[in-house]
Amino acid sequence: MTIKIFVIFYSRYGNTMRMAEAIAEGVKSVEGCQAELRRTAELAPPEIVKRDERWASMKEHLEKTYPLVQTSDLKEADGAIFGSPTRFGNMASSLKDFWDQTSGIWVEGGLINKVGGCFTGSATMHGGQETTILTMWIPMIHHGMIIAGVPYSEQVLMTTRDGGSPYGPSTVVGPMADQPPTMNDIVIAMALGKRVAELTVKLRH
Numbered sequence: 001m002t003i004k005i006f007v008i009f010y011s012r013y014g015n016t017m018r019m020a021e022a023i024a025e026g027v028k029s030v031e032g033c034q035a036e037l038r039r040t041a042e043l044a045p046p047e048i049v050k051r052d053e054r055w056a057s058m059k060e061h062l063e064k065t066y067p068l069v070q071t072s073d074l075k076e077a078d079g080a081i082f083g084s085p086t087r088f089g090n091m092a093s094s095l096k097d098f099w100d101q102t103s104g105i106w107v108e109g110g111l112i113n114k115v116g117g118c119f120t121g122s123a124t125m126h127g128g129q130e131t132t133i134l135t136m137w138i139p140m141i142h143h144g145m146i147i148a149g150v151p152y153s154e155q156v157l158m159t160t161r162d163g164g165s166p167y168g169p170s171t172v173v174g175p176m177a178d179q180p181p182t183m184n185d186i187v188i189a190m191a192l193g194k195r196v197a198e199l200t201v202k203l204r205h
């Protein structure tokens with residue numbers, strides 16, 4: 001039976017999307033595991049998005065490439081990894097809005113004992129990546145999920161001067177959000193995907 005790990009993310013300029021894609025590669029590197037990428041909804045009014053060419057074209061790309069997440073995806077998921085840009089040290093409202101639709105799953109205990117993790121990105125190195133990931137864990141704890149970070153056995157964590165922490169993968173995108181994830185960021189992202197997949201396989205056997 002194939003194990004499905006959902007990677008659910010919000011992205012305005014595509015950096016969080018690139019991290020999600022690397023996480024999916026990590027998931028797929030584990031035998032018997034499949035990655036399912038889903039985007040959360042763009043909540044900004046279309047007239048605002050239209051004013052920013054990069055935002056508008058990324059929105060179009062995301063809508064063409066990845067299905068909009070449904071709460072039923074969480075039922076189908078064997079594990080789930082959540083990604084959001086840092087917004088004032090916290091997750092983006094779009095991802096929070098998705099969580100706010102999950103009370104039915106919570107009542108059913110639909111996420112209890114499923115493994116998950118989180119990833120983020122921010123404009124600046126110390127702009128709140130760790131607080132974002134820590135606060136992203138809160139709904140997961142309420143849902144009974146088992147949270148995985150990235151252990152220091154992932155050697156890149158010891159040396160990177162880019163994103164990434166034991167709390168989870170991250171990337172520093174600069175004030176214009178035009179600095180894509182580095183190789184170190186990608187390696188740490190893949191490590192989280194692989195770890196969540198491996199832990200899910202272990203729990204299933």
Ligand SMILES: Cc1cc2nc3c(=O)[nH]c(=O)nc-3n(C[C@H](O)[C@H](O)[C@H](O)COP(=O)(O)O)c2cc1C
Pocket residue numbers: 010011012013014015016017084085086087088089090120121122123124125126127128173176177
């Ligand atoms: C409303 C808002 C709040 C933000 N808050 C922070 C912040 O607290 N710290 C920081 O370093 N960057 C902050 N940023 C920058 C974003 O985190 C950054 O542009 C994002 O990670 C890019 O990801 P994306 O390409 O997936 O959209 C903020 C951006 C917006 C629009």
